[in-house]
Amino acid sequence: MKTREQIKQMLVDTLMEVVTTVFSTVPTINEKMEKGEFDAGCIFAFIGLVGNLQGNIVVSGSEKSASAAVSKMLNCKSDISQQDVFDGMGEFTNVLAGGLKKKASSAGYGFNFSLPTVIYGESGFKVVNLGKMEVIKLNVYCADFELNLRLSFFI
Amino acid sequence: MKIVIADDSSVTRKIIIKMLRASGINNEILKADNGKTAMELVEANCKDIGLVLSDCNMPLMSGIEFIGAMAKNPQTANIPILIISSDGAVENIKQAYIVNSNVMGYLIKPVTPSQLKEKIGALLD
Numbered sequence: 001m002k003t004r005e006q007i008k009q010m011l012v013d014t015l016m017e018v019v020t021t022v023f024s025t026v027p028t029i030n031e032k033m034e035k036g037e038f039d040a041g042c043i044f045a046f047i048g049l050v051g052n053l054q055g056n057i058v059v060s061g062s063e064k065s066a067s068a069a070v071s072k073m074l075n076c077k078s079d080i081s082q083q084d085v086f087d088g089m090g091e092f093t094n095v096l097a098g099g100l101k102k103k104a105s106s107a108g109y110g111f112n113f114s115l116p117t118v119i120y121g122e123s124g125f126k127v128v129n130l131g132k133m134e135v136i137k138l139n140v141y142c143a144d145f146e147l148n149l150r151l152s153f154f155i
Numbered sequence: 156m157k158i159v160i161a162d163d164s165s166v167t168r169k170i171i172i173k174m175l176r177a178s179g180i181n182n183e184i185l186k187a188d189n190g191k192t193a194m195e196l197v198e199a200n201c202k203d204i205g206l207v208l209s210d211c212n213m214p215l216m217s218g219i220e221f222i223g224a225m226a227k228n229p230q231t232a233n234i235p236i237l238i239i240s241s242d243g244a245v246e247n248i249k250q251a252y253i254v255n256s257n258v259m260g261y262l263i264k265p266v267t268p269s270q271l272k273e274k275i276g277a278l279l280d
Binding site for chain 2: 018022087088099101102105110
């Protein structure tokens with residue numbers, strides 16, 4: 001049986017592994033394990049998790065950063081449509097959830113996840129979880145983008 | 156032979172198409188953003204479809220329901236299928252192979268070009 005800290009570390013490692021594969025590069029990832037709120041950027045992708053591990057994954061970033069990140073996913077240097085930026089952010093969140101599900105299931109914390117939702121706003125958002133969830137927060141930096149990843153969960 | 160790509164993410168469809176083209180696979184691609192549309196495409200083109208690439212989590216009709224429907228239709232039952240999904244849980248993978256015996260592989264996103272090339276190259280040979 002894994003300890004709570006071992007499970008958290010497994011989740012962090014999985015998120016990092018997925019990020020590295022999706023962007024075909026090793027981004028700078030700053031790990032911050034903290035509780036509380038944060039200000040999201042203009043584009044905010046969300047996916048709900050339910051099961052032995054429950055909570056949510058949020059990926060956020062400015063529209064410029066999100067566009068650069070999705071361009072990197074598409075390996076495309078030209079401008080991409082806003083719809084593709086929304087879609088790509090949702091899909092990135094979906095892939096993170098899938099990666100976590102595989103690892104968490106093997107450790108006895110299986111869960112299902114929703115279809116992703118993407119919220120777009122000009123002036124950002126404040127995310128507030130109801131209840132005292134554990135929060136894993138990662139900041140992902142590449143040459144031309146920065147995204148915030150936030151996994152909030154109960155186990 | 157045509158290839159069907161069923162995935163609700165337009166970005167994923169574009170990524171897969173880029174990977175196929177980069178691997179020298181220039182077959183005509185038919186695209187669907189849910190299982191229901193994919194089933195309609197497969198039924199309408201059943202004699203020309205050489206391969207179906209399908210996601211699992213899609214709106215309207217999931218990938219598992221879609222490939223299950225393919226298995227029940229004698230005209231589409233023998234088309235090879237490759238699942239490309241973010242859902243890598245063992246029970247989901249098992250279910251895919253159970254509902255359609257023509258599932259030839261299950262790739263877990265994120266998929267690398269070499270993984271896709273290796274799987275599809277073997278299926279199209």
